[in-house]
Amino acid sequence: MKLYAERPVRLIRQIVFDLAVLAWMWTWWRIAHRVNDTADASTVGAKKLETNADSLSGNLSEAGQRLRKVPLVGDTLQSPFDKSAGAAKQISFAGRDMAVGIDDLGDLLGYLTAATPFALAVLVWALLRIPYARKASQAARLRRSAAGREVLALRALQTRGAADLLTVSQRPAAAWREGDEPATQGLADLHLKGLGLRPTAAKSTTTSASTASPAGDDSETVSPS
Template identity: 35%
Template sequence: MSLYADTPLRRTRQLLADLTLLAWIALWLWLAARVHDTVVALAAPAREVERAGADFRTGMEGAGRSAEGVPLVGDELREALLDVGGAGDRLAAAGQSGQEAVERLALLLGVAVAVFPALLALALWLPPRLRWLRQARATRRLGQADGAAIEELLALRALLRPLPEVTATLRSLPAGEDPVAAWRRGDPGVVRALATSEYRRLGLRERRSGRGSSTTGIR
C-alpha cells in the first residue's frame, strides 16, 4: 500500500507535512535535551556538599587513627572523632539526595518539553493522514475493478462530500444542464467527470473501469 499520493502536487504536500512533523519533533527533542542539561547543572552545589561531607568524614577518620597513639585517652578520642565524622556522612547523604531530586526534576521537565508538543503535532497530523490512507486504499481498489458501476459509485462519493467541496466540484464540470440530474440519468460524461474529481481530490491517477485502459493525466 502506497503511503503517498500519485500526483506530484499532493505527494509533495504530504512529504512536506511529514518532514515538518519530523522537524517539529526533532526541535522539541533538542530543546528537551537542553532543558534537561540545564536543570542537571543546578545539582552542582549538591555535588559540592556531598564531596565536602565525604572529605570531612575522611579527615575525621584520619584524625581518629592518629589519636589512637595518645596515651590514656587515645581510644576515647578516636571514638569522639569518628562520631564527629558521622556528621560528614549525613552531609554527604543530604548532598546526594539533593542531586537525585534535581535529576528527577530534570527528567520530568525534559519529558514534558518533548512529549506534549509531539503529541499535539501527532494529534493534528495523524487523523487526516489515516483518513486519506483509508480513502485512497478504497479508491484504488475500486479503480482496479471492472464495470461502469465503479465510476458511478465514485461519482456518488464525489457528490456526498461536504457541501463546499461538492459546490466546487460542480463548478468544475462543463456548463450546461443540472449536473446532479445528469448524474441521476447516468450521463456518461458527467459521471466520468465526477469520478475524475474524486481521483483528483485524493491525488490519485485515474483508472478507467471497464474500458481496458487507464489514464495518468491527472496531476
C-alpha cells in the first residue's frame, strides 16, 4: 500500500501532517503522565496514615503485653490496649487500601486523558490517509500498462476541472475516445499528478517501416546510330 506520494510537494505535506499528529499524541501523553504523577503525589497522605497507624498499633500491642505482666489485673489492663491496637491496625489497612485506590485512579485518569486525543488523532489520520493510499496504490498499478493508462485518463476526465483538461488537449474527451495516445498519456499523467505520483513512463510507438529491396540504377544502353 502506497502511504506517501512521490512528488515532493505532496510528500512534504504528508510528512508535516504525520509529524503534527505525532506531536499532538506526544503532547497528550505528557499531559496524561502529569495527571498520573499528580495522583501518585496524592497517595503520600494515605501512605503516612498507613505507616503511623501501623506504628501506633505496634506500640499499643507492646504496651498491652507489658501490662499483662502486672499481677492479678494484667489481663484486664491488656484488653483495652489490644482492642486499640486492633483498631489502629484496621486504620493502617484502610490507609493502604486508600493509597492503592488513589494509585489505580491515577492510572485510570492518565489512560482516559490520553485515550480520547490518541483515538481522535488516529481516526483523523486514517480517514485522510487510507483512502489516499488505496487510490494511489491502484493508480500506481494501472500506470504500468496501456489499458491501465486509459482508465487513468478516464478518471482524469471524471475528476479534473475543464481548465486542467484543456492543457492536455482542446478536445480531451474526443481524443480519449479516439484512442489518441499522447492525449491519453497526458490525461493519465494529469490524474497521477493529482495524487502526487510520478507520470507514466513515455512509450515510444514507432512503427517499423516495411523493408524495401535495394533498387539498382537502370542504366540504358544507347546503341550507336
